[in-house]
Amino acid sequence: MKNVKAIGLIFLAMVIGLVAAVYAAGWLSKQGTIASNKVVVATVDIELGSKITPQMLTTVDWPSGSIPAGTFKDAKDLHDRVVKMGVLRGEAVLDGKLAPPGTKGGLSAVIAEGKRAMTVRVNDVVGVAGFALPGNYVDVMVNAQQETRQGEENRQISKTVLENVLVLAVAQEAGRDDTKPKVVSAVTLELSLKDSEKLDLARSVGTLSLVLRNQVDKQTVATAGITKRQLFGEKEPEPAPVAMAVTTPVAAPMVQRRKPAPLPARDCVEVIQSGTRVMHCFDKNKSAAIQ
Structure with a gap:
């Protein structure tokens, strides 16, 4: 009776093992059908400002549905590029972490534009x-x-x-x-x-x-x-009033006017004739009568 129970347990274990093997084989076959693409990743830690060399890179299979934006498929596309942000080992090299093409290595590659x-x-x-x-x-x-x-x-x-x-x-x-x-x-x-x-x-x-x-x-x-x-809690002194400069008006230059020429000396005689008065004047210099 004991042998029958033992045989039954062994048979049950074999069935369970066979089912597990079939399930594992099916799971592995499904994983092999997942689409993937080549992605360039770093093989070493790359510090910012460093120029990338072929020895720093490798390509790996990356599931197509989870590839980050800005990745590279071929390491040749990264020849002599400079990183402006550090890249860790095993991390995908992204275009956003690279300085513009033609940039030389060093701190100048890290400085933002402007x-x-x-x-x-x-x-x-x-x-x-x-x-x-x-x-x-x-x-x-x-x-x-x-x-x-x-x-x-x-x-x-x-x-x-x-x-x-x-x-x-x-x-x-x-x-x-x-x-x-x-x-x-x-x-x-x-x-x-x-x-x-x-x-x-x-x-x-x-x-x-x-x-x-x-x-x-x-x-x-x-x-x-x-x-x-x-x-120290003290008040700032009041600013000293600014003295306004007083300007003295400049007197206008005195313009000396010419004195009028003196009138020539004259001798005048008043003559009353028929109720009419007439004044007769004589220029001393010219001895001419002026009426």
């Missing part, structure tokens, strides 16, 4: 203890003496002059994968041409400080800055 790269000196305090890393965003603050009107004392002021500035590189490193703080002596920022002029003037008139900000916070806040008097 932007400039400018480097400022920093220390462990100015550089936010080394947390201002490539890919982060900072505000730039300047502490300087503000010029005032003549006769007034210059006042010290601290003001934010630039906001939401991208850090391109720290020292000579532009990689954005490392999150470990690095205390460096120089930080390279991505700026517009107008902001580059502001930063150049700011670092020449005062001391710069970098203020680390949230990467997703794009809001700008306009401030008037703060002076030393305001910091």
Whole structure:
């Protein structure tokens, strides 16, 4: 009786195994019919600004229904292209992560169109203890003496002059994968041409400080800055009244008029004749009578 039960269990196990094998074979056959295309992927980690070489790439089969936009089928299409964003090993190389064709390698390939790269000196305090890393965003603050009107004392002021500035590189490193703080002596920022002029003037008139900000916070806040008097709760002195210059009207030049010529001397005689008066005058010089 025991042998019959054992044989029955063995037979049941064989049937279950056969069903599982048939199901697995059917599943594998279905997987083999999934359409796929060749996609170029990276065989090593490619840092931003690096020029792509054939040794960095390979092609793999990628399911057609999940191919990302901007992929490449042939590694030859990526010859001498430069990446402007880091590509990880096994990741598909996308056109959106590449600089325009003909771009040379280096930091210049990472700079956005219409932007400039400018480097400022920093220390462990100015550089936010080394947390201002490539890919982060900072505000730039300047502490300087503000010029005032003549006769007034210059006042010290601290003001934010630039906001939401991208850090391109720290020292000579532009990689954005490392999150470990690095205390460096120089930080390279991505700026517009107008902001580059502001930063150049700011670092020449005062001391710069970098203020680390949230990467997703794009809001700008306009401030008037703060002076030393305001910091300690003192009122700013009233501006001195501007003295108005009094101009004395210039007298018009005196025009000397010519005196009229003197009338010639005359002798006059009044003659009354038949009730009519007649005046007779004689010029002394000409001895002529004038009526």
